[in-house]
Amino acid sequence: MSGADALGTVPAPSWLDRLRGLREALAARPGFRRWAARFPLTRPLARRHARALFDLCAGFVYTQVLLACVRLRVFAILAEAPLATMALAPRLGLSAEATERLMGAAASLRLVARRRDGAWMLGPLGAAMVGNDGIAAMVEHHAMLYADLADPVALLRRPRGGTALADYWAYAGAEAPGAVEAARVRDYTALMAASQPMVAEEVLAAYRFDRHRCILDVGGGSGAFLAAVARAAPRSALMLFDLPAVAEVARERLAAAGLGARSTIHGGDFTRDALPQGADLVTLVRILHDHDDAIAQGLLRRIREALPSGGRILVAEPMAGTPGAEPMGEAYFGFYLLAMGRGRPRRAEEIMRMLVAAGFVRPRRLRTATPLLTQLVIADAGQG
Numbered sequence: 001m002s003g004a005d006a007l008g009t010v011p012a013p014s015w016l017d018r019l020r021g022l023r024e025a026l027a028a029r030p031g032f033r034r035w036a037a038r039f040p041l042t043r044p045l046a047r048r049h050a051r052a053l054f055d056l057c058a059g060f061v062y063t064q065v066l067l068a069c070v071r072l073r074v075f076a077i078l079a080e081a082p083l084a085t086m087a088l089a090p091r092l093g094l095s096a097e098a099t100e101r102l103m104g105a106a107a108s109l110r111l112v113a114r115r116r117d118g119a120w121m122l123g124p125l126g127a128a129m130v131g132n133d134g135i136a137a138m139v140e141h142h143a144m145l146y147a148d149l150a151d152p153v154a155l156l157r158r159p160r161g162g163t164a165l166a167d168y169w170a171y172a173g174a175e176a177p178g179a180v181e182a183a184r185v186r187d188y189t190a191l192m193a194a195s196q197p198m199v200a201e202e203v204l205a206a207y208r209f210d211r212h213r214c215i216l217d218v219g220g221g222s223g224a225f226l227a228a229v230a231r232a233a234p235r236s237a238l239m240l241f242d243l244p245a246v247a248e249v250a251r252e253r254l255a256a257a258g259l260g261a262r263s264t265i266h267g268g269d270f271t272r273d274a275l276p277q278g279a280d281l282v283t284l285v286r287i288l289h290d291h292d293d294a295i296a297q298g299l300l301r302r303i304r305e306a307l308p309s310g311g312r313i314l315v316a317e318p319m320a321g322t323p324g325a326e327p328m329g330e331a332y333f334g335f336y337l338l339a340m341g342r343g344r345p346r347r348a349e350e351i352m353r354m355l356v357a358a359g360f361v362r363p364r365r366l367r368t369a370t371p372l373l374t375q376l377v378i379a380d381a382g383q384g
């Protein structure tokens with residue numbers, strides 16, 4: 001909420017807001033914009049703004065270019081070897097003309113690049129997608145979000161639910177999440193497992209897990225994160241808690257990874273059931289933002305109850321207000337979770353306040369290499 005009171009009266013603006021107001025009032029005048037676009041000192045800024053605004057208007061087209069590249073396996077094909085249009089076209093199942101059209105668009109987005117001899121090679125962004133099944137899976141998954149966002153005003157006005165994403169994330173609107181059937185958790189659990197390695201890499205580089213005797217991953221999905229933790233903390237016992245249908249998948253996956261003897265799997269509903277005791281570290285990876293405040297706060301309280309004094313909680317998820325990646329929080333996750341029908345992105349400071357309200361002490365942030373992917377907050381279970 002803003003600083004406005006219940007009647008909507010806004011307090012006097014700060015001098016900085018006054019300056020901003022003046023600048024935007026000028027920019028809102030077409031005559032000033034025409035002048036700024038020609039005047040040498042303001043021209044670079046005017047061009048940057050025009051480009052940023054164009055990118056906002058056209059972003060959905062860029063996304064579809066990326067989707068076409070993913071569906072046609074362009075990056076995997078060019079990772080084998082650069083190819084000329086005539087050789088690439090049959091691999092993509094496109095005409096030479098359509099291949100040129102797609103590659104030209106992808107080159108302008110730095111997904112691919114044209115060599116001096118005319119052959120197509122990977123561009124810097126396409127290269128970053130090679131071998132990263134998690135990004136490709138998210139690009140495919142976005143087809144659903146794209147459909148839900150077709151009429152954003154209607155989405156903002158309608159009651160929750162009735163969207164493709166609310167149906168996909170079966171727990172989001174369920175009266176009794178614990179009763180959600182296996183068939184309804186399969187797809188999201190596979191998507192989470194595919195995108196988990198990039199998150200686990202960030203978290204493991206930022207925090208030492210081998211100082212803990214027993215680690216409980218709440219909402220641990222199929223165990224992809226716990227399996228990565230197991231390698232970094234070979235002597236720690238492992239516990240996972242998730243909905244019963246997901247817990248079954250985790251049991252099989254961890255057993256197949258040779259971690260059956262080290263891990264205990266618990267099926268349940270963390271909005272109602274007590275969490276298992278015995279861990280000195282509880283991890284919550286990509287969980288809190290999926291839930292409204294009351295559920296999220298209740299979950300933190302349950303975790304505090306399950307931890308001994310001196311135990312610790314680690315929260316890892318993309319957070320609002322990430323410097324340099326602000327649209328990822330408020331715009332992307334804000335609207336993704338709106339379509340899903342539950343939850344909201346929170347700032348690290350807000351999560352720290354919630355942790356204190358749940359009885360944790362010394363909440364603090366840990367630095368990650370790519371805050372866009374995940375930020376980290378830890379806190380300790382105080383006495384009592």
Ligand SMILES: C[S@@+](CC[C@H](N)C(=O)[O-])C[C@H]1O[C@@H](n2cnc3c(N)ncnc32)[C@H](O)[C@@H]1O
Nearest residue numbers: 171177192219220221242243269270271285286
């Ligand atoms: C977004 S996924 C994250 C999975 C995993 N932590 C990861 O990062 O890959 C959220 C997880 O929370 C689980 N979950 C949601 N609501 C739950 C509830 N009420 N009780 C137990 N688990 C729940 C889901 O089944 C899902 O596995």
